Amino acid sequence: MTNILLTGASRGIGAACVDALKSQNLVGTSSADGDLADPATPKKLWESALERLGGRIDVLVNNAGVFEAAPVDLSHDEWVAQWERTMRINLTASAELCHLAVLHFQKNGGGRIVNVASRAAYRGDSPAHWHYAASKAGMVGMTKSIARGFARENILAFAVCPGFVMTGMAEDYLASRGGDKLLADIPLGRVANPEEVASAVRYLALEAPASMTGAIIDINGASYVR
Numbered sequence: 001m002t003n004i005l006l007t008g009a010s011r012g013i014g015a016a017c018v019d020a021l022k023s024q025n026l027v028g029t030s031s032a033d034g035d036l037a038d039p040a041t042p043k044k045l046w047e048s049a050l051e052r053l054g055g056r057i058d059v060l061v062n063n064a065g066v067f068e069a070a071p072v073d074l075s076h077d078e079w080v081a082q083w084e085r086t087m088r089i090n091l092t093a094s095a096e097l098c099h100l101a102v103l104h105f106q107k108n109g110g111g112r113i114v115n116v117a118s119r120a121a122y123r124g125d126s127p128a129h130w131h132y133a134a135s136k137a138g139m140v141g142m143t144k145s146i147a148r149g150f151a152r153e154n155i156l157a158f159a160v161c162p163g164f165v166m167t168g169m170a171e172d173y174l175a176s177r178g179g180d181k182l183l184a185d186i187p188l189g190r191v192a193n194p195e196e197v198a199s200a201v202r203y204l205a206l207e208a209p210a211s212m213t214g215a216i217i218d219i220n221g222a223s224y225v226r
């Protein structure tokens with residue numbers, strides 16, 4: 001049995017990951033366990049998960065995230081506040097959990113990190129979502145650095161980069177972007193479903209060979225091929 005801490009477990013991709021990983025010892029968190037916008041939350045979440053999992057975590061999955069608009073016509077102060085909120089939840093909180101995980105894995109002979117990033121990391125996003133794209137690009141850079149820095153200690157790091165995934169978040173986005181027109185840009189002809197992302201997360205968390213460390217897996221119906 002593998003001990004797993006998964007953030008953002010209450011809905012969407014996270015809920016599908018809970019299902020895909022249900023045969024393991026999993027602690028799934030959501031905003032009910034602490035708001036990741038609060039700088040005190042990541043350490044508290046880590047410590048409480050560690051306790052619930054009997055003092056050992058083998059896999060960290062950073063999935064919690066927000067996709068909130070910061071239109072350029074906001075006042076500058078409002079725009080900066082939105083930037084900082086997205087960075088804090090999507091990138092800094094994930095980085096803190098990665099840091100705590102690396103320290104823990106160093107003591108325990110290794111472990112795995114799976115970060116849920118986004119196609120936006122590579123392709124960019126809408127004019128109201130620079131912060132989102134930057135937060136996900138940050139996650140990709142962080143994942144690669146951890147993979148390169150700690151592979152010798154059997155600490156493996158991966159990321160997945162979904163395009164559109166049919167969760168609450170994507171439904172709103174699709175509607176705001178004209179639905180079918182956007183689908184026409186996806187060669188597969190449809191958006192991904194959460195189970196497809198969860199199946200990649202499960203593979204990376206439990207099965208991917210060590211030599212794959214540092215891999216960033218695209219899940220986007222060939223809508224952005226790099």
Ligand SMILES: NC(=O)c1ccc[n+]([C@@H]2O[C@H](COP(=O)([O-])OP(=O)(O)OC[C@H]3O[C@@H](n4cnc5c(N)ncnc54)[C@H](OP(=O)(O)O)[C@@H]3O)[C@@H](O)[C@H]2O)c1
Nearest residue numbers: 008009010012013030031035036064065118164165167170
């Ligand atoms: N859906 C897409 O099209 C898509 C595409 C690419 C990447 N992604 C990424 O995939 C991940 C999951 O996305 P999703 O679409 O499944 O999202 P979702 O349905 O909106 O669910 C978000 C999850 O994150 C948690 N969360 C959000 N803000 C939080 C906060 N401030 N503190 C603690 N927990 C918080 C939520 O908890 P509560 O239920 O308690 O709010 C929920 O469990 C995100 O990182 C997202 O950026 C999604």
